[in-house]
Amino acid sequence: xxxxxxxxxxxxxxxxxxxxxxxxxxxxxxxxxxxxxxxxxxxxxxxxxxxxxxxxxxxxxxxxxxxxxxxxxxxxxxxxxxxxxxxxxxxxxxxxxxxxxxxxxx
Amino acid sequence: xxxxxxxxxxxxxxxxxxxxxxxxxxxxxxxxxxxxxxxxxxxxxxxxxxxxxxxxxxxxxxxxxxxxxxxxxxxxxxxxxxxxxxxxxxxxxxxxxxxxxxxxxxxxxxxxxxxxxxxxxxxxxxxxxxxxxxxxxxxxxxxxxxxxxxxxxxxxxxxxxxxxxxxxxxxxxxxxxxxxxxxxxxxxxxxxxxxxxxxxxxxxxxxxxxxxxxxxxxxxxxxxxxxxxxxxxxxxxxxxxxxxxxxxxxxxxxxxxxxxxxxxxxxxxxxxxxxxxxxxxxxxxxxxxxxxxxxxxxxxxxxxxxxxxxxxxxxxxxxxxxxxxxxxxxxxxxxxxxxxxxxxxxxxxxxxxxxxxxxxxxxxxxxxxxxxxxxxxxxxxxxxxxxxxxxxxxxxxxxxxxxxxxxxxxxxxxxxxxxxxxxxxxxxxxxxxxxxxxxxxxxxxxxxxxxxxxxxx
Numbered sequence: 001x002x003x004x005x006x007x008x009x010x011x012x013x014x015x016x017x018x019x020x021x022x023x024x025x026x027x028x029x030x031x032x033x034x035x036x037x038x039x040x041x042x043x044x045x046x047x048x049x050x051x052x053x054x055x056x057x058x059x060x061x062x063x064x065x066x067x068x069x070x071x072x073x074x075x076x077x078x079x080x081x082x083x084x085x086x087x088x089x090x091x092x093x094x095x096x097x098x099x100x101x102x103x104x105x106x
Numbered sequence: 107x108x109x110x111x112x113x114x115x116x117x118x119x120x121x122x123x124x125x126x127x128x129x130x131x132x133x134x135x136x137x138x139x140x141x142x143x144x145x146x147x148x149x150x151x152x153x154x155x156x157x158x159x160x161x162x163x164x165x166x167x168x169x170x171x172x173x174x175x176x177x178x179x180x181x182x183x184x185x186x187x188x189x190x191x192x193x194x195x196x197x198x199x200x201x202x203x204x205x206x207x208x209x210x211x212x213x214x215x216x217x218x219x220x221x222x223x224x225x226x227x228x229x230x231x232x233x234x235x236x237x238x239x240x241x242x243x244x245x246x247x248x249x250x251x252x253x254x255x256x257x258x259x260x261x262x263x264x265x266x267x268x269x270x271x272x273x274x275x276x277x278x279x280x281x282x283x284x285x286x287x288x289x290x291x292x293x294x295x296x297x298x299x300x301x302x303x304x305x306x307x308x309x310x311x312x313x314x315x316x317x318x319x320x321x322x323x324x325x326x327x328x329x330x331x332x333x334x335x336x337x338x339x340x341x342x343x344x345x346x347x348x349x350x351x352x353x354x355x356x357x358x359x360x361x362x363x364x365x366x367x368x369x370x371x372x373x374x375x376x377x378x379x380x381x382x383x384x385x386x387x388x389x390x391x392x393x394x395x396x397x398x399x400x401x402x403x404x405x406x407x408x409x410x411x412x413x414x415x416x417x418x419x420x421x422x423x424x425x426x427x428x429x430x431x432x433x434x435x436x437x438x439x440x441x442x443x444x445x446x447x448x449x450x451x452x453x454x455x456x457x458x459x460x461x462x463x464x465x466x467x468x469x470x471x472x473x474x475x476x477x478x479x480x481x482x483x484x485x486x487x488x489x490x491x492x493x494x495x496x497x498x499x500x501x502x503x504x505x506x507x508x509x510x511x512x513x514x515x516x517x518x519x520x521x522x523x524x525x526x527x528x529x530x531x532x533x534x535x536x537x538x539x540x541x542x543x544x545x546x547x548x549x550x551x552x553x554x555x556x557x558x559x560x561x562x563x
Binding site for chain 2: 021034037041044045048051058066070071077078081084089092093101
């Protein structure tokens with residue numbers, strides 16, 4: 001398995017992860033639907049996980065893989081809380097569009 | 107380590123209070139527990155600290171910041187009890203605050219990037235919920251949602267930064283990263299990008315401009331007591347984490363990121379202070395003032411000298427204490443008048459001279475007028491910057507502080523020199539009286555004896 005992972009040069013992983021991360025960032029900045037924004041944040045975190053694992057194999061160091069477990073657990077907790085907040089908001093506004101978030105200004 | 111165990115256990119016990127019906131006894135239990143955690147932390151203060159599994163290290167810096175955080179949390183509990191007593195789920199809120207405190211303690215005493223990330227997330231996730239905790243209020247929902255979106259977006263950047271640093275150095279350990287950064291003086295691209303991404307992610311959490319835009323909305327929409335928590339404890343922890351990381355690891359390659367942070371600090375000082383000038387609501391004014399204070403603290407980080415840690419500890423503590431006073435008063439005013447604009451403070455001096463006096467002292471401290479702790483906080487920050495030849499930054503900060511005096515004095519003018527029309531009661535709850543008395547006393551005492559705090563680091 002290790003040999004297979006190492007056959008692909010590290011740079012490709014870096015490029016792939018950077019592209020995925022950028023897609024996530026663009027999604028957060030330009031999409032208006034809250035659920036799609038959640039998904040884009042997840043794409044960002046997944047891109048990071050992929051890169052961490054690639055580096056971990058490249059360095060022959062298992063710490064990176066353990067770190068990915070922590071990241072996944074935290075991302076799950078974050079989404080649970082985020083969806084809960086979204087539901088509370090939906091009850092009051094009947095919309096998941098973030099353009100309704102305009103009451104606080106100044 | 108004992109601190110973390112005590113605080114986590116306290117959080118779990120708090121959750122059980124609802125089931126086993128000792129909700130009435132909960133408040134004293136929490137205060138005693140926090141006092142115990144404080145004692146346990148202070149007991150760990152020693153000259154030769156040992157890292158725990160290479161994950162945490164309670165060195166002087168960590169212990170001093172943890173003690174400061176526990177003090178702030180203690181004062182916050184005394185301030186916020188009345189608000190949460192009217193809620194049905196008081197235990198949930200208190201448990202979340204205690205878990206947030208655990209996260210904050212982890213953030214100031216980590217020795218591994220994994221713990222930094224976990225600490226930030228433990229703190230943030232608890233505070234997302236708290237910001238949205240007023241379920242019926244649409245403003246609170248909006249604040250919680252915005253905070254969540256911006257917070258997790260920033261976590262993404264932070265995480266990408268951590269990964270790139272791991273890729274460059276092959277380790278999450280702060281010491282290993284420090285050795286690598288010191289050895290490779292000529293910049294390696296990946297490390298530099300990683301450092302800048304981490305700076306961006308942490309700047310979001312510290313609300314440094316240009317990543318401050320979420321802060322006024324979130325501070326404005328969240329319940330006032332929660333805003334007090336975010337403006338005091340969360341900010342202290344975020345700066346504790348930022349300084350620890352950059353001072354331990356990246357002091358050797360400071361050329362690559364100090365210019366960026368220099369601009370962050372300058373922008374923050376101006377945007378914070380100038381936007382605060384044109385606010386009508388005191389709560390929003392305090393939100394912008396908290397952004398402005400982040401700018402002063404960033405100056406000490408740009409300076410990267412041996413006295414920076416002392417300056418940041420002193421500044422964050424004095425600022426947090428004054429902020430808790432200000433928000434306690436704001437909470438009382440909001441509760442009785444239903445408003446939070448400057449007009450609601452009019453005539454407070456006649457109705458309740460004690461409340462007006464403590465507000466005045468808090469505002470003087472935030473503005474940085476001499477007998478108070480706020481003045482010495484700014485003084486130490488400026489001295490640190492001058493010692494490392496950041497004269498331009500000090501000049502900018504002094505101009506910003508002069509702008510700041512205007513809006514803090516607007517509150518004082520409303521209280522003393524406007525015709526009386528307010529419905530602020532002559533007496534306030536005894537707990538609020540005690541917390542206001544303690545914070546005001548601390549503001550003055552820390553101003554007179556700054557050495558009490560400074561000698562810890």
